[in-house]
Amino acid sequence: MLLSPDDWQALLLTLKLATTVTVSLLLLGTPLAWWLARNPWKWTRTLGALVALPLVLPPSVLGFYLLLFMGPDGVIGKLMHALHLAALPFTFNGLVVASMLYSLPFMVQPLQSAFESLGNRPLEVAATLRASPLDAFFTVALPLTLPGFMAAIVLTFAHTVGEFGVVLMIGGNLPGITQVASVSVFDHVQSLEYHAASRLAAIMLLFSVLVLIPVYGWRAHREQHSQHD
Amino acid sequence: MTEHTPSSLIEAKFYLPRRNFLLDVQFTLPAHGICAIFGASGSGKSTLLRCMAGLERAPNGYCKIHQHVWQNEKTWLPTHQRPIGYVFQEASLFPHLTVKQNLQYGVRRIPAPQHDPQHDNVVSHIIQLLDIEHLLPRKPQKLSGGERQRVGIARALVIQPQLLLMDEPLSALDDARKQEILPYLERLRDELSIPILYVTHNQHEVMRLADHILLLDQGRITLNSPLTEALGQSESPFSMVQEASVLLHTRVAQIDTAWQLARMDFAGGSLWLRNENLSVGQSVRLEVLARDASLVRERPQHTSIQNILPATIAHIGSGKHPALALITVHVGDTPFLVQISRRAAHDLQLAPGQNWWLQIKTAALVR
Numbered sequence: 264m265l266l267s268p269d270d271w272q273a274l275l276l277t278l279k280l281a282t283t284v285t286v287s288l289l290l291l292g293t294p295l296a297w298w299l300a301r302n303p304w305k306w307t308r309t310l311g312a313l314v315a316l317p318l319v320l321p322p323s324v325l326g327f328y329l330l331l332f333m334g335p336d337g338v339i340g341k342l343m344h345a346l347h348l349a350a351l352p353f354t355f356n357g358l359v360v361a362s363m364l365y366s367l368p369f370m371v372q373p374l375q376s377a378f379e380s381l382g383n384r385p386l387e388v389a390a391t392l393r394a395s396p397l398d399a400f401f402t403v404a405l406p407l408t409l410p411g412f413m414a415a416i417v418l419t420f421a422h423t424v425g426e427f428g429v430v431l432m433i434g435g436n437l438p439g440i441t442q443v444a445s446v447s448v449f450d451h452v453q454s455l456e457y458h459a460a461s462r463l464a465a466i467m468l469l470f471s472v473l474v475l476i477p478v479y480g481w482r483a484h485r486e487q488h489s490q491h492d
Numbered sequence: 493m494t495e496h497t498p499s500s501l502i503e504a505k506f507y508l509p510r511r512n513f514l515l516d517v518q519f520t521l522p523a524h525g526i527c528a529i530f531g532a533s534g535s536g537k538s539t540l541l542r543c544m545a546g547l548e549r550a551p552n553g554y555c556k557i558h559q560h561v562w563q564n565e566k567t568w569l570p571t572h573q574r575p576i577g578y579v580f581q582e583a584s585l586f587p588h589l590t591v592k593q594n595l596q597y598g599v600r601r602i603p604a605p606q607h608d609p610q611h612d613n614v615v616s617h618i619i620q621l622l623d624i625e626h627l628l629p630r631k632p633q634k635l636s637g638g639e640r641q642r643v644g645i646a647r648a649l650v651i652q653p654q655l656l657l658m659d660e661p662l663s664a665l666d667d668a669r670k671q672e673i674l675p676y677l678e679r680l681r682d683e684l685s686i687p688i689l690y691v692t693h694n695q696h697e698v699m700r701l702a703d704h705i706l707l708l709d710q711g712r713i714t715l716n717s718p719l720t721e722a723l724g725q726s727e728s729p730f731s732m733v734q735e736a737s738v739l740l741h742t743r744v745a746q747i748d749t750a751w752q753l754a755r756m757d758f759a760g761g762s763l764w765l766r767n768e769n770l771s772v773g774q775s776v777r778l779e780v781l782a783r784d785a786s787l788v789r790e791r792p793q794h795t796s797i798q799n800i801l802p803a804t805i806a807h808i809g810s811g812k813h814p815a816l817a818l819i820t821v822h823v824g825d826t827p828f829l830v831q832i833s834r835r836a837a838h839d840l841q842l843a844p845g846q847n848w849w850l851q852i853k854t855a856a857l858v859r
Contacts, residue, residue: 384580384582384584385584385586387547387571387578387580388578388580388584388586389572389597390546390547390570390571390572391545391547391571391572391576391577391578391598391648392572392597392598392601392647392651393572393573393598393601393602393603393651394572394597394601395570395572396572398572398601399572402597403586406588407586407587407588
C-alpha cells in the first residue's frame with residue numbers, strides 16, 4: 264500500500280467532512296443566496312458582507328472565536344449543555360459546523376450572483392404559465408443557474424478539503440475523529456516523515472486537479488456554446 | 493359577433509404609489525375583442541397590466557373578470573392561479589427548453605378541472621394560426637425575433653386563458669418584423685373569442701387592432717371608450733394625442749378589375765379605393781384623416797375627387813391649432829371628421845343639422 268492506515272483514515276475523513284459540509288451548505292446556502300439575491304434592501308447588503316467575512320478573516324482567528332463560543336463557557340457550549348448535547352470542540356460535528364461557517368461564502372456567493380443574473384423575468388413567465396413559486400424554482404431557476412450551482416459545489420467541496428487553520432483550532436488532531444488529510448501532511452512534516460508527507464500531498468494535488476479540470480472544461484464548453492448561439 | 497351578456501366585463505381598481513408616479517385607475521371594460529391600453533412611456537400602462545396579472549400587488553385593489561373575483565379585500569389570487577395568458581415585450585422563452593417544451597410548460601400545469609377534452613385540437617389550431625409548426629423542435633436561440641414572439645404568443649394561448657394580457661408585444665421588433673406579426677394578431681382577434689388587453693404606445697397598432705381604447709396619462713385614465721367613438725368625437729383625448737382621423741369598419745363589396753378599384757361598404761355608405769390585393773367579402777379597416785376630408789354645399793359636377801358622400805353636420809369643435817376647426821359630420825350612422833380653418837367655418841356659416849357634401853381625397857387601408 265502507498266499510504267499508511269492512518270493516512271487512509273485521514274483521507275476518508277476528509278472526504279466525509281467535505282461531502283457533509285457541501286450537502287449541508289447546499290441546503291442552507293441556496294435559500295440564503297436566493298433571499299439575498301431577491302431582496303434588495305439595505306440590511307441584506309450588510310448580511311451579505313457578513314457572509315463574506317470568512318474570505319478575509321484568518322482561519323485561525325475564526326477558529327479561535329468558534330472555540331471560545333463552543334467551549335464550556337461559551338454561548339453555544341452552554342446551550343449545547345442545557346440541551347444535553349455533546350460539546351462540539353474536538354468532535355466531527357464540531358468540524359462540520361466550523362467548516363460550514365468557513366466555507367459559507369464559497370457556496371453563497373456563486374449562487375447569489377447566478378440568481379441575480381437570472382433576474383425576475385423567467386420566474387414571472389413561469390408564474391403566468393401556472394407554475395407555483397417552488398415549481399418555478401425547480402423547473403426554471405435551477406436549470407438556468409446550473410453553472411452557478413456547479414461552481415458553488417466544487418468551490419465549497421475543494422475549499423473544505425483544503426482547510427487547515429479552522430480544523431486545527433476546533434478539531435485538533437485526533438486520528439479517525441478530527442485528523443483530516445491537510446493536518447496529516449502537516450503532522451508528517453513535523454515528525455520529519457517527508458516520504459509519507461509527499462505521498463499524501465501528491466494524492467491531494469492529483470485530486471484537486473482532477474476535480475477542477477472537468478468543471479472548468481465544462482464551463483468553457485458552455486461559454487463557447489452560448490457564444491455560438 | 494356573438495352576443496355578450498352584461499356579466500362578460502372586466503372590472504378593476506388599482507391604487508399604487510411608486511417612486512416616480514402614482515397609478516390610480518378604476519375602470520370597466522368589455523371582456524371581448526382587443527382593448528388597447530394606450531399612453532406615453534411612463535404613463536403606467538405596463539404597471540396596470542402587471543396588476544391585472546398579479547405580478548404587482550396594489551393594496552386594497554379590486555379585479556374581477558367574468559364574475560370571478562381575482563382581487564378584493566378578502567381575496568388575492570397569486571399569478572399562477574389566475575386564468576391568464578401573458579405576452580411580454582421580449583418573448584422571454586425558456587432558453588433551456590425547445591419551442592415544443594416551452595408550449596407544453598403551461599399546458600402540463602393546467603389544473604385538472606379546467607382541462608378541456610378538445611385541448612389537443614386547440615393546441616394544433618393555435619400552432620397553425622401562428623404558423624410555428626416547423627419551429628417546434630428548435631431551441632429559442634435558433635429563432636428570429638419575430639418567430640420568437642410568435643412562439644411567445646402561442647405559449648400564452650395554448651393554456652386557454654380567459655384573458656390575454658399583452659405588454660407591448662411588438663415594440664422590441666423592427667418594422668419588418670412588426671408587419672410580419674400584425675396579421676397573426678388580427679387572426680387571433682377575429683378567430684379566437686379571448687378578450688385581449690393590449691398595451692402599446694404605437695398609434696398604428698391601436699388603429700389596426702383595437703376595438704376599445706383605454707387612454708392613460710400619468711397613471712390616470714383619461715378616456716375609456718370604443719375606438720370608433722374615441723376617434724369620431726372631435727374633442728376626445730385620443731384625437732388630441734394623434735392626428736385627427738376616423739376609423740371605418742368596412743367590407744369589400746365589389747372589385748372593379750377594369751379600373752383596379754374596390755368598393756368598400758360601411759354603415760351608411762361606401763367608398764372607392766385602390767384595389768390592393770383585396771377580395772370580395774374581406775373585412776378591412778380604413779382610416780380617413782380629417783385633413784383629407786372637406787365640405788362642399790352643392791354636389792360638385794366636375795371634380796377629380798371620386799368619393800363624395802351626403803353628410804349632416806353634428807358638431808363643430810376646435811382643432812389643435814387656434815386657426816383650425818374640427819367638424820364632426822355623419823354619413824348615415826358613421827361619423828367623419830373634417831379639418832378646416834375657423835375662418836372657413838365662419839364664412840360658410842356652418843351649423844349643426846345642416847346637410848353638406850363630404851369630399852374624401854384619400855382613405856388608407858390600416859395595415
